[in-house]
Amino acid sequence: MNLTLNHLSKNFGNIKAVDDVSLSVPSGELVALLGPSGSGKTTLLRIVGGLEAADTGQVLYAGEDTTHWPIQKRRAGFVFQNYALFRNMTVFENIAFGMRALPRKQRLKAVELKRRVAELLYLIRLPDLAERFPAQLSGGQQQRVALARALAIEPRLLLLDEPFGALDAQVRKELRRWVRQVHDQTGLTSLFVTHDQDEALELADRVVVMRDGHIEQIGTPDEIFESPATRFVHEFVGESCALPVDVRAGRVSYAGQQLDIEAPLADGPAHLLLRPQYLAPAETGIVVRIDAARRVGPRRRLEAVTGAGDRLEFEVDSDIDAGRGQTLHVRPTKWRLYSIH
């Protein structure tokens, strides 16, 4: 089912939680809503699920305006941040809850219901835990039960609010891949909220970067990482260093020194954004003095200061002997320029 959001806005008092957001999600796509806390991503997800009412704008499910539909009618599977499992029910009862809440005519017979729950338990790889209570499960298991419970109602789309937020790093990684598998198996249009850029880039088909209630950029993980539309996106996704530069007649200069960089920008001050991975020592370039060197996995991470006092970070092969106090030239292999308005 495709999902369309038309000019959604939502205010809490004076705060614009969601500010004129439009988005179109084709059927079967897995979309990440990425942003820092307070960027409105959770509010947007809740509006899509009907848990929050937008002040203006529309939510279309497969072209049908659902803006004023009650939550129950939407059939949007929602996985809550802290899972919100029913503590007084077993895993089986939790998963069966949605099927039992169906109108009497559509309700499954007890045998079929049991079979369906068993299928879902198999899908979440917890076939033996049907009679456990949520308090007897680990965080990762609760998370999977919450997902099975949402899938049980055969939802039209799947909404996940910080689905891996409360889990430890190892479980989080495993669950991420597993959620991707489940998504590919079910083919459900899915939206998930996260503040973790790695999670968004690894898991999603498309990433929506949000800031202060509006969308900064929509793009594939590659586009978001390689061609950030704004300085905010550049700094929020991946690591960044920024240098204040001047643009004159298409040439970029930093601290009086002209750099070998083309600038399709109007004349004036700008920011040159660099990633540690795309900055390398060279014969000529920006002169830096090394401040600290740390080993990061197979490579060496250098922290350096330019003559003008700006900090730069970059990576070199670990066999390059670079020590504190040494000076060298660095050149960016990839960069982004953002003019200062």
Added chain:
Amino acid sequence: MSAFADPRPSLQLQPVGLPTTAVALHARTMSVRARPHTVLPGFGLSLGYAVFYFSLIVLLPIVAVYARSFSEGIESFAAAAFSERAINAYRLSFGAALLAAAINALFGFLVAWVLVRYRFPGRRLLDAFVDLPFALPTAVAGIALTTIYAPNGWLGQHAALLDWQLAYNPIGIVIALVFIGLPFVVRTLQPVIAELGHAPEEAAATLGAGRWRTFTRVIFPALLPAWLTGFALAFARAVGEYGSVIFIAGNLPFVSEIAPLLIVIQLEQYNYVGASAIAVVMLTASFLLLLVVNLLQAWATRRSGVDRAR
């Protein structure tokens, strides 16, 4: 043991699939059972003191009451404890207390729900007023209620036009007991409702459940243990209530005379055995009722899945 010194593979030492942490954890649980190790020591001393204190303050007086009531033999005990007047008083005391606790359970839930869930002008004031029945001297409460509900009182005179008498009869007693019991239900439910949060009902709604199903299947079971606690506290307080009731009850023997008043009447006649006999019956009945409520509560807590830690 050094893994490097031993050339043989050490994997065979433990069952496959059982991670070492589980073994370590298990070993720790065992040692805990053998000898408790806590940050704050002093189990022996604190338990000893707790038992001594409890005995001195609670058990000893109760034993004294039992001893006193049987001090002149079983016949005089039975005569005092099961006289027709006493039985009527028990029926009234427990009946009115149960009814009042039930009313409080219903409306106390409503008040607690409103106080936790909604923000409105005067909420804090209302919240503070809930404690008033705690703080007010019971005699003051009794006089205040009588002023309102007596046949010539503010509300009582209007009720009198409809031929309803709200004071000087069992209805008046229930009104007084509802008044003094309200805070118990509200104050026990409030934190639990706050802790429950909105997530469970939102989850239920996204799964297609309507309001009734959400309430009966999700919210009610989660609140039931605290609800029963509040009910039990309100009931216990109501059974023993004296001050606020005697003003509004009218105190007619066989009609609106509560058991605590009967005890006082016996005492005023220097009939200490009679007084303690009635006290013993009340004590025993209260204990049994509270035991039932506690068992119910344990059952509800088990059902609510809260204490099911690993």
